[in-house]
Amino acid sequence: MFNYSKLRGRIKEKCSTQNEFACKLGISSVLLSGKLNNQSQWSQREIVSACSILDIDASDIPSYFFCEIS
Numbered sequence: 001m002f003n004y005s006k007l008r009g010r011i012k013e014k015c016s017t018q019n020e021f022a023c024k025l026g027i028s029s030v031l032l033s034g035k036l037n038n039q040s041q042w043s044q045r046e047i048v049s050a051c052s053i054l055d056i057d058a059s060d061i062p063s064y065f066f067c068e069i070s
Contacts, residue, residue, distance in 0.1 A: 002065065003067045003068070004064075004065075014053070025049055051064075
């Protein structure tokens, strides 16, 4: 299980809403919600696209996508 709170904050900062981010990412808001709630996994392609949309540096990917819930 991963903690996506930092990613959620970045989405709000850069796209205002999760729905807008999902649209830019090319997935449904339902699928995005599932990913942010650990119900489905992010593909490598989605992570790369998300980083481009959200202006996340590749070196910061672990802190946004792989921060485990302790």
